[in-house]
Amino acid sequence: MKKPLVGTLFALLLFGAAAAPAAAETRSPQQTRPAVKAVDFAGTVALSNCSGSVVRTPHAQPGDPALVLSNGHCLETGFPAPGQVVVDKPSSRTFGLLNSAGTKVATLRASKIAYATMTDTDASLYQLTSTYAQIEAAHGIKALELxxxxxxxxxxxxxxxxxxxxxxxxxxxxxxxxxxxxxxxxxxxxxxxxxxxxxxxxxxxxxxxxxxxxxxxxxxxxxxxxxxxxxxxxxxxxxxxxxxxxxxxxxxxxxxGFVACVGAGSKLDLSRPGCALPRP
CATH class of the missing domain: 2.40.10.10 (Trypsin-like serine proteases)
Structure with a gap:
């Protein structure tokens, strides 16, 4: 798992702080590039040990509690065991919300771990104490869409x-x-x-x-x-x-796969039609 261990800082010193660029492509004049959305840091978050992002499903409403996506192995409680699924576990974990430039503009707080597992996938969803509308009104930052x-x-x-x-x-x-x-x-x-x-x-x-x-x-x-x-x-x-x-x-x-499992009010419901996430 890509977790921050002792070797991480050594790797930065060894290889340098810049990410390796994608290989350059050669295109003929007849070829056209697909439309590209600007991708920056807006909506991403920093955890104490990992990265994450504020996310919403396509049908989420502004007044719904916001969700943060990260890995199951990033939980503050440690790695879930094989076969373990965590659902609706209280949490007060905090997340540093970044703007487009990568500057921290707010500290968001969880109310619970809505879902987490390392079985079949490696993912966690935290439910926040703030709604999507509150985050956007206060900081001008929209959630990333799943x-x-x-x-x-x-x-x-x-x-x-x-x-x-x-x-x-x-x-x-x-x-x-x-x-x-x-x-x-x-x-x-x-x-x-x-x-x-x-x-x-x-x-x-x-x-x-x-x-x-x-x-x-x-x-x-x-x-x-x-x-x-x-x-x-x-x-x-x-x-x-x-x-x-x-x-x-x-x-x-x-x-x-998360889209089918999240209903109104950001409620994760593993019994929803089409939801195939592992269950407890």
């Missing part, structure tokens, strides 16, 4: 870290049928192209489709040392059980 559609291979993406105030630019290289890391296994994970060299502290960063400006995944891990299926060294397992190790490649967990 896409209801599964991203496609080749999608141009940006991984936006509120913890480090860094933006990584790459594309969806493909998908891992199963991604196994230590005791945990995740399904249909997003694999990035090599330009997204995410590091510890980027866990929980929103992965944004640059064409739509919507969140399609949450950043969570990468293979650091080339080891096979160990902590901090996830491996891909295909439908036949074949294992592939991709040293230096990083991954995120898709988020479109």
């Amino acid at each position: 896409s209801a559609a599964r991203p496609a291979q080749g999608t141009a993406i940006k991984v936006v870290s509120g913890y480090w105030k860094r933006i990584y630019t790459c594309a969806v290289d493909g998908f891992a049928y199963r991604l196994k890391e230590g005791a945990w296994t995740w399904k249909d994970s997003v694999r990035y192209t090599s330009a997204c060299k995410t590091i510890g502290g980027t866990s929980g960063s929103p992965v944004i489709d640059t064409a739509s400006g919507k969140v399609v995944a949450v950043n969570n891990t990468g293979n650091e040392d080339g080891a096979r299926c160990t902590d901090n060294n996830p491996c891909e397992v295909d439908e036949s059980g074949n294992v592939t190790v991709r040293k230096g490649i990083n991954y995120g967990q898709q988020t479109y």
Whole structure:
């Protein structure tokens, strides 16, 4: 998992503070670039140990309590065990809200952990004490929208870290049928192209489709040392059980599945039609 450990600051000194740019593309005059939404830090948050973002579903209302998306492994209570699902657990955790320039403009507070797990996916949703309308009125910042559609291979993406105030630019290289890391296994994970060299502290960063400006995944891990299926060294397992190790490649967990599970008032309801998130 991409958590801020001792090696993170060393990595910054070793490799430099600038993120690696995406590879340049050569295009003929006849080729046209897809429309690109401006992606910045507005709506992202910094946690004590990770990154995150204020998010909403397409049908959310201004008066609904706002939600913060991060990783399951970023919980203040520690990693959920394999098979564990946390629902409606009281929390007073705080988040530093960033504006477009990456400057902290407010401290937001949770009322509860609405949902968190490291089974099948690695995600957490915190419900805040503030509504979307209150955040926008006070700070001029809108929540990022969760896409209801599964991203496609080749999608141009940006991984936006509120913890480090860094933006990584790459594309969806493909998908891992199963991604196994230590005791945990995740399904249909997003694999990035090599330009997204995410590091510890980027866990929980929103992965944004640059064409739509919507969140399609949450950043969570990468293979650091080339080891096979160990902590901090996830491996891909295909439908036949074949294992592939991709040293230096990083991954995120898709988020479109949350859209069907969140109802009126930001209420997470795992019994809603179409909701396939793991249940307690």
